[in-house]
Amino acid sequence: MMNVLSRSIETEKAYAKRGREICVRVSNLYGLGPHEPLPPELAVRYLIDQKPSVSKSTWRQNKAALKFHLEELACGSRDDIRARELQGALEILSNEPQTGAMRRGTRTSAIKQKGCGRQDFVKIIRFLRANMDHYRWAKSLGVLLGATYLTGLRPCEWGQAYLEEREDGVVLVVRNAKFGEHRAGQMFRRLHLSPDQPIVANAVRALLSHIQERPGGLAFSEWLRRVSLFMTRAGRSILGRRKRYPSIYSFRHQFAADAKASGVPLEELAALMGHATDATATFHYARRAQGTAGIHVRASSVDVAGIRRKLRAHPSSRRARAVRI
Known part of the structure; x- marks a missing residue:
């Protein structure tokens, strides 16, 4: 009993x-x-x-x-x-039945891969560029993936993100989606875009402009839902039969892997990702081995200073040792 x-x-x-x-x-x-x-x-x-x-x-x-x-x-x-x-x-x-749900979901970890390698990324972008006139959501998905791949934002965060033009460069201001769940240190985070790589700022501007003029005047959440569903279908068409397929969120994972491969300190990575501690991206995101060195954004020093350093508090633990591998 x-x-x-x-x-x-x-x-x-x-x-x-x-x-x-x-x-x-x-x-x-x-x-x-x-x-x-x-x-x-x-x-x-x-x-x-x-x-x-x-x-x-x-x-x-x-x-x-x-x-x-x-x-x-x-x-x-x-x-x-x-x-x-x-x-x-x-x-x-x-009164809502389960009719309409899938026999096997498209959002489970069983079929979603962490990260999206450059080869798959190039295949997807080429397909979207070649088929913008054939698929309504091809352009939306293309600009969303490009900007997410370069900045690591959560897809839902783009709805309230904006750019600040400063004397020292362009800054992407992001409202942390996890702040309400106490899983982000600050309500906002600021990503400084590299002036030496204008492709990053251009990709962000293209996406923000597209979101403001999104097709059909849809609410951002509905726009994102439809683009996500298109990503599910397009991934299977482009990449063929496999066990796992990338989702839009996979490109955030790839950003984390690239940052690790570039030697970005854990506390700065946490600030870039909008986490409260330096442990989250370390243990729940794609590994360094899956990344390619070279990211072109940096975190605000104020955001980095606010990160809780859980890993450093226990340097002798298995998890802390694993980080140094």
């Missing part, structure tokens, strides 16, 4: 955590501040929109987690209007 009860409590904890993470993700996508309430129906609609690209089992787990989280909020709400919003969102979510 105790084992069953223990499993139930652990399951509820897991549901509560995942439900909160889904809501934080939606808030970040729509640019809501840390104290701005998220409309519960918006979270439900977001989850439903993701169904075509996730497996049935992932859909069931996400649905159960978000439902659990919204039920907790409804039970604790003293605002009648808020309670009705939560109940309305719960009704929509409860």
Whole structure:
């Protein structure tokens, strides 16, 4: 009996955590501040929109987690209007079947590769350039991949990124997507683009301009969702049959690998990636061996100073030793 009860409590904890993470993700996508309430129906609609690209089992787990989280909020709400919003969102979510989810999802780690080598990158870019008139999202994907490959931003962060022209060069200002989850040291980070490599600034300008004039006047989150789905289909067409395929996020992984191969210090890499500590990119991103030396952005010294150095706190640990290999 105790084992069953223990499993139930652990399951509820897991549901509560995942439900909160889904809501934080939606808030970040729509640019809501840390104290701005998220409309519960918006979270439900977001989850439903993701169904075509996730497996049935992932859909069931996400649905159960978000439902659990919204039920907790409804039970604790003293605002009648808020309670009705939560109940309305719960009704929509409860009535949504798993029909439309994939037998095997496109966003699982089983088929997503960390990083995208130069050979695959060139194949993809060449295909997109040659087919801009044939595929609606080819240009969008091309400019997004190019800028992400060179700067390492999370795809969702491009919606609020902007450039500052300074006397000492061009700076890309990025709102950290993980700041609301306390997984980024600062609300914003600043990437100094190399003046010796104008291709970086040009790629960023091309993407930011394209986002402002995105096709159909879609909201940024919807634009990104459609471009991501196109990436899934295009990758299979371009790269042929294989076990793993790159996603847009893979190009962020590749940036991390290139930075490691270039000898970028761990705390600067964390600042470039928008992490709170120097451990995240080290253990959860592509390895140095997968990278190619040569990146053309540098982190703000203020951002670097704010990074928590977890690895240095335990120099004798296995993980700390692994970093030096």
